[in-house]
Amino acid sequence: QKEVEQDPGPLSVPEGAIVSLNCTYSNSAFQYFMWYRQYSRKGPELLMYTYSSGNKEDGRFTAQVDKSSKYISLFIRDSQPSDSATYLCAMRGPEKLVFGKGTKLTVNP
Amino acid sequence: DGGITQSPKYLFRKEGQNVTLSCEQNLNHDAMYWYRQDPGQGLRLIYYSQIVNDFQKGDIAEGYSVSREKKESFPLTVTSAQKNPTAFYLCASTAGTGGNYGYTFGSGTRLTVV
Numbered sequence: 192q193k194e195v196e197q198d199p200g201p202l203s204v205p206e207g208a209i210v211s212l213n214c215t216y217s218n219s220a221f222q223y224f225m226w227y228r229q230y231s232r233k234g235p236e237l238l239m240y241t242y243s244s245g246n247k248e249d250g251r252f253t254a255q256v257d258k259s260s261k262y263i264s265l266f267i268r269d270s271q272p273s274d275s276a277t278y279l280c281a282m283r284g285p286e287k288l289v290f291g292k293g294t295k296l297t298v299n300p
Numbered sequence: 301d302g303g304i305t306q307s308p309k310y311l312f313r314k315e316g317q318n319v320t321l322s323c324e325q326n327l328n329h330d331a332m333y334w335y336r337q338d339p340g341q342g343l344r345l346i347y348y349s350q351i352v353n354d355f356q357k358g359d360i361a362e363g364y365s366v367s368r369e370k371k372e373s374f375p376l377t378v379t380s381a382q383k384n385p386t387a388f389y390l391c392a393s394t395a396g397t398g399g400n401y402g403y404t405f406g407s408g409t410r411l412t413v414v
Contacts, residue, residue, distance in 0.1 A: 199340060223400050234304075234390050234405030235343075242400060279343070286350065286397050287333065292342030 197291030214280035223283035306406035323391035
């Protein structure tokens with residue numbers, strides 16, 4: 192079983208839709224969880240991070256962690272074409288981040 | 301502005317050649333990382349360094365080499381032993397290896413074998 196599993200998609204939604212992106216993980220020692228956004232042919236950029244279980248909101252983005260289920264989510268409300276990108280989840284391991292493979296999202300005008 | 305600079309943006313390599321990808325950061329970060337990204341494969345760790353003059357192999361180190369002589373610089377050499385080097389290469393750095401320290405990524409180098 193891989194440490195982090197992420198559905199690669201691709202995911203295509205109409206503008207204004209609510210998007211749900213998810214990752215599962217196997218290592219119960221993970222405490223810090225992050226979401227990165229990567230536009231085509233660019234490096235990933237940190238979007239949000241959360242510590243332990245709970246929710247964190249930043250504008251149209253909400254990150255959710257359920258440690259009991261080893262499941263994290265990123266919700267995007269009122270999605271925009273500019274949200275079209277690949278979204279990678281990441282979790283803090285002992286010396287490095289462990290990344291999911293990324294989900295490619297397209298928001299259609 | 302602080303950040304990570306990767307150069308060149310595009311690189312073409314002939315079969316049997318070694319090439320070196322540059323990664324420079326002015327963030328005063330201790331740890332630096334090299335990843336390879338292929339379609340559908342996500343980020344795969346090649347090498348990382350937590351301190352000057354020290355580095356560790358990642359998951360796919362074969363055919364690659366690195367050096368860390370200065371805190372700001374972490375060049376990656378793709379040797380002729382790397383059989384399938386065509387990929388997008390990303391360099392990253394972080395201020396710490398615990399807690400909520402995320403990575404700052406460069407804009408990548410796309411390497412193509414011709």
